[in-house]
Each structure stands twice: as C-alpha cells, then as structure tokens.
Amino acid sequence: MxxxxxxxxxxxxxxxxxxxxxxxxxxxxxxxxxxxxxxxxxxxxxxxxxxxxxxxxxxxxxxxxxxAPPRRDAPVTFDLPLMQSADDAAKAAGAVLDAVASGDLTPQEGAHIMALVETFRRTLETTELEARVAALEEGAA
Incomplete structure (x- = not known):
C-alpha cells in the first residue's frame, strides 16, 4: 500500500x-x-x-x-572476577551489582557492564552447545 x-x-x-x-x-x-x-x-x-x-x-x-568536547564514555575500574564459564559470568554479575550498591559504579555504568557480561555468557553458552552437538553427531556417526 x-x-x-x-x-x-x-x-x-x-x-x-x-x-x-x-x-x-x-x-x-x-x-x-x-x-x-x-x-x-x-x-x-x-x-x-x-x-x-x-x-x-x-x-x-x-x-x-x-x-574539550564532553566525554561520552569514560573507563571504569572495579574488581571483576575472571570469566571462563557461565558460572563465572553469574559471579561477575554479582560483582557488578555489589559495585553499584556500594557506589563504585553508577547504575548506568553497571547496566552497560551487565550487558557485556550477558553477551559473554551467551557466547560461552553457544560455544558449549556447538561442542555438545558436534560430540553427539560424532557419536551417532
């Protein structure tokens, strides 16, 4: 139309x-x-x-x-545990929440970092699923 x-x-x-x-x-x-x-x-x-x-x-x-144009993004520094598994991502999310609660991060900074943690978790999940599917296909063949 x-x-x-x-x-x-x-x-x-x-x-x-x-x-x-x-x-x-x-x-x-x-x-x-x-x-x-x-x-x-x-x-x-x-x-x-x-x-x-x-x-x-x-x-x-x-x-x-x-x-000196206004800064749109500034680096933040706080302790974040090493992430190598989905379980580690859950611990990292807890660390972000603690940092926001204690005032080390603003809620907006926390939300941005949580999005990064979630993206990392999904990437790990996808990688693990691909490995499982490949193992199942190999076992079936």
Missing amino acids: TDRKSGRNTDGTFTAGNPGKPKGTRHKATRAALALLDGEAEALTRKAVELALDGDGAALRLCLERI
Missing part, C-alpha cells in the same frame, strides 16, 4: 521509480550556508575567540566545547 502524498509504501520505503534523495545529498539551505561561510572559517574562529576572551559566555562555551 502506498501513501499518495509522500510516495512511500506503508513500511517507509519509496515506491519503485521514486528512489528518493541520494545518500549524502545536502539540503539546499545547507549548501547555501556553506557557500557563504566558504573561506571565512579562520576569521569566524578568530572572532569567536576574541568574543570569548572579552567575556561573551556563549562564545566562551562554543570555544571550550571545541577544545
């Missing part, structure tokens, strides 16, 4: 013969703005620095964000 106004199918894809805008194509307004700024980057940067040094808060924030 197609939405006549947008030319898209109900699943969001374009209908045949209407491929839409190619990837990487910039909007007309964006192209116009870039054309106006072309060659002015150095002067604009200098002006922003001058305004920041004169006490303009917005310019100062802009300059500082470019010098």
Whole structure:
C-alpha cells in the first residue's frame, strides 16, 4: 500500500521509480550556508575567540566545547572476577551489582557492564552447545 502524498509504501520505503534523495545529498539551505561561510572559517574562529576572551559566555562555551568536547564514555575500574564459564559470568554479575550498591559504579555504568557480561555468557553458552552437538553427531556417526 502506498501513501499518495509522500510516495512511500506503508513500511517507509519509496515506491519503485521514486528512489528518493541520494545518500549524502545536502539540503539546499545547507549548501547555501556553506557557500557563504566558504573561506571565512579562520576569521569566524578568530572572532569567536576574541568574543570569548572579552567575556561573551556563549562564545566562551562554543570555544571550550571545541577544545574539550564532553566525554561520552569514560573507563571504569572495579574488581571483576575472571570469566571462563557461565558460572563465572553469574559471579561477575554479582560483582557488578555489589559495585553499584556500594557506589563504585553508577547504575548506568553497571547496566552497560551487565550487558557485556550477558553477551559473554551467551557466547560461552553457544560455544558449549556447538561442542555438545558436534560430540553427539560424532557419536551417532
């Protein structure tokens, strides 16, 4: 089914013969703005620095964000037992919960680490299942 106004199918894809805008194509307004700024980057940067040094808060924030952008991810350090089996993964999950409970990790950090532990556990489980199936197939042959 197609939405006549947008030319898209109900699943969001374009209908045949209407491929839409190619990837990487910039909007007309964006192209116009870039054309106006072309060659002015150095002067604009200098002006922003001058305004920041004169006490303009917005310019100062802009300059500082470019010098030291906000960290999106930071390493965390805490004791995590060695994981070599699914049982070890359960112990590691307990260690993560203890670290969150004691305040050594934030709940968000704990959730991210728990996801890693769970992925590791599933990988171990899959590896063990593959070995069991191979052994059964070999025994049956």
